[in-house]
Amino acid sequence: MSTAPMRISIAGGGTDLPEYYRHGPTSVLALTVDRFVHVALADEPDAALGALPDPPGGLAHVVAPAAAGEHAYVTAAGELLGVGGGWHLAIGSQVRPGSGLGGSGAFSVALLDILARADGRELSPADLAVLAFRLEREVLGRPVGQQDGWAAAIGGAVRIDLAPDGSATACANPALYEVMAQLLGRGLLLFRTADQRDAGRVLAHAPAVDPQRYAQALAAAAETEAAFLSGDVAVIGAALRAHWAAKIAANPHTDHPVCRAITQRSAEVGIHGFKLVGAGGAGHLLIAADPDRRDESVRFLTGLGLVHVPVRSWPHGLLRHDGTAPELEEAVCASA
Incomplete structure (x- = not known):
């Protein structure tokens, strides 16, 4: 096997x-x-x-x-x-x-x-x-x-x-592994949507890449990497918010109705930011939530029909x- x-x-x-x-x-x-x-x-x-x-x-x-x-x-x-x-x-x-x-x-x-x-x-x-x-x-x-x-x-x-x-x-x-091992399940939570999607179909709608879009993608990647390596959930959440906003602006097919619901109430329930993992459209969401309000965030997200998926590095x-x-x-x- x-x-x-x-x-x-x-x-x-x-x-x-x-x-x-x-x-x-x-x-x-x-x-x-x-x-x-x-x-x-x-x-x-x-x-x-x-x-x-x-x-x-x-x-x-x-x-x-x-x-x-x-x-x-x-x-x-x-x-x-x-x-x-x-x-x-x-x-x-x-x-x-x-x-x-x-x-x-x-x-x-x-x-x-x-x-x-x-x-x-x-x-x-x-x-x-x-x-x-x-x-x-x-x-x-x-x-x-x-x-x-x-x-x-x-x-x-x-x-x-x-x-x-x-x-x-x-x-x-190793530095990223250590950060993620500490945060997964506490400040970083994984949830599953009720539906799945074909990544190929989502990516087929992605806009053409020109030098400007290439430069923007590199800058966003560097900012997100620095945010995760900081180990600060609030900083990670801000980077995820910026990443997600840019992603759906470039390709609306990456969005999902539950994402719009989270965006509307995230500040009320201790959620700093999130993104759909992978190409987008459906699947799993990575949530950056205030560790002290974790249970509140989980209740809100499960109320939207999402399923909490406990994972480890x-x-x-x-x-x-x-x-x-x-x-x-x-x-x-x-x-x-």
Whole structure:
């Protein structure tokens, strides 16, 4: 079995798209959390399904060899790796698709890893991140960026620096990990909307990137990074407010009715700021709330129909069936 974690996008999200980094270098910060995609492989369906963990509320299904051609990701991954079929694949997760937590990128990393190992190959985290991006962007034609594959492959708090030619360097960010480990569940809360969305459809409505928009995105990413590293929930909330206002102004398809309700009453219930995680449209919201008014904020948000999702920072990237992780080429960084 191969397991890859999902992520919360912290800063620079969107600039991991080629439409941005073709204009110049960009950087993205992400944090993996304890929500996962698992992919198991076996000769028989029961064996594949039995290899999956059984998380509360977990979702699982099996792709039989005869049906592999009907599953776009499985077909594309096999073609990309030059691997034949013949196995039953079991896919499981605690989180439904369209969550905004980078699930498709995590699935791509886990899927590519299990198929490569079935073919006798062990790919590095950097190789898996690059292939995951190629799988979604080039083969399947989805307008996604590089962030999710790198976050899932490397894990923890990670900074991904992208060059105009698409090459990337992903490095661990211990300072960000420490801040997030302290704040998640206290001043930073994760909530789920009742609906999901396709990130590709949201991103398809994004405006064209010109030099001015590129410069604005870089400035916003730097401000958001500094806010999170401050560890001050009020400062983080102000950065999230500014980020969210700019995001919906540029692409109204990122907005959601519940976001407008939160904006109207946030000051009354101790909420400093928020954003929809990922491309937007629906999925999960990251809320910056006054720790002393946490319960008040939670009651207000659940009253809007949102579901509180307790998560913790997760320090690992891809894990293999025996619980080991592929070794990074260097202690704290990987490049491709």
